[in-house]
Amino acid sequence: MTGKQLLDDCFLHDKDRLRHRDALALLKERLSSIAEKETVALEEAGERILAEDITAPRNVPLADNSAVDGYAFRQEDYDDAGGFFRLQQRVAAGHASGLELAPLAAARIFTGAVMPPGADTVAMQEDCESHSQDGKDFVIVPQGLKKGANCRKAGEDVAEGEKILEAGQRLRPQDLAAVASTGKGTVEVFRKLKVALVSTGDELRRPGGPIDVGDVYDSNHFLLRALCGTLPVDIEDLGVLKDEAAQVESTIKAAAGRFDVILTTGGASRGEEDHVLQALDALGKRHMWQLAIKPGRPMMFGSIEKCVFLGLPGNPVAAMVCFLLYARPVISVLAGGPFLEPQRFDVPAAFDVEKKKPDRREFYRGFLRADDAGRMNAHKFMRDGSGLITGLREADGLIEIPEDVTSIRKGDPVRFLPFSGFGIR
Ligand code: AMP
Ligand code: MG
16 A cells, blocks of 8 residues: 555545545555465355355256155156056165166155156156055156156256356355355355454443443444444454543554554544544554545545554444445455445435535435335435434435535435445344
C-alpha cells in the first residue's frame, strides 16, 4: 500500500471528499489476500474461504442407481414380457449385486441401490403388483415407462474431473456437502484472520455493569463482533479505550504487531477528544479518511506496517453502515475471498425526500412492504439520528441514494440493498 493523495481536511465540502465509488476503487486497488493456507478437516471448513480449486476425483454418484424403491428391468424387454417379469434378484443400497439381469427378469431394488448390469429402468413399487405362481415370484410393472425412468446415472450430479469449487469461494453448507460427496475429507483453506476489536470513548461502559449520567453502554462492540461472525476471522476484544492520546496510541501500536486487522469504533473525527486518527497518523499510514457519505463520513482506512487499520465512526448506525460497505469487503479480500459487493435492486420509493444535499451518497435504513397491488416498495425509517439502533432493527436493508439525486418522490425507483446480501440473517 503506497501513498496516494490523502485527504486530511475535516472542513472539506462534500464535493472535495472522497466519493463512495472512489473509496471502493481505492480499497480494491490497495488490497490483496494476506492469509496463508492451511489444511482443515471438512468438519472445520464451514464458512471458510477455499485456498484450492476442487475437482471431483470420481463420478457422483459413482454408479447408476435406483431413485426409488421398486423393480428394475431392461426396457427392451418391455414388449416381450408384456410388463410381466420374473423376479430374479434383490438389491439393497450398499449391496451391489453384480449379477447380470436375466432376459425377461426384474430385480427388486431399493432407493440408492446400484442397478444390476443390464437393467436400465425402474418402476416404482406403488405402481407394481407382485405375483407368485408355482413357487416363483413375478412382478407386473405398469406400461409407458421410458428407458432410464427412476434411474440416476453415474456422474449425473458431478462428473469425474469436473471442477466444482474454486479457490476464493466461501464454503457454504451445500458446498461442504458437494466436497463430501466426492470423498474428500480435508480441504485447503485460508487461515482465519486475527481481528482486534477496539471501542473508544470515556463515556462507554460494558453492559452488565453499572451506568452513570453521561455514560453509554458499548453497543458497537456487540454489533461488530456479530457482524464479524459472518467472516472467517477470530476476534479478540481489546476492550474500551479512554479518550487519551497516549493510551489509544500505545494500545494500537501493540495491537498492530499482533493482529492482521484492527477495527476501532469511535473517536474517528477530528475533535479534541478524538485520538484514533492521530494514533494512525503517528504509527502508520492513512489511505482514506473523510468520505462523501452519510452516515459514516469519518470512516478511516490505513495500515500500520502489515496490519490493516479500519477506523469506524462511533455512532451505531454509521458503524454498521461503514462495516457493511467497507470493512466487510476489506476483511474478505484480506482473508483470501472476493471483494464482497452488496446485492442491489431497484424498487419504487414509498416516501418523499424534499431536499437531499448534493455531492454525497446517503444510506437510509429501509424495509420492503407490498403495496395494495402486491408490488414491493421501499420504506424509509423516518427518524434520522445515526445513534438510533431502532432504525437498524426495523430495517431489512439499506436504501442507497446517489450523490446527484437531490429529491425523491413516491414511486421513484430507489436502490435497495438487503441485509441478507451482507450475510445478515
Ligand atoms: P465518536 O465517534 O467517538 O465521536 O462518537 C459518536 C457517538 O457515538 C457518541 O454519541 C458516542 O457516545 C457514540 N458511541 C461511540 N462509540 C460507541 C459504542 N461503542 N457504542 C455505542 N455508542 C457509541
Ligand atoms: Mg468518542
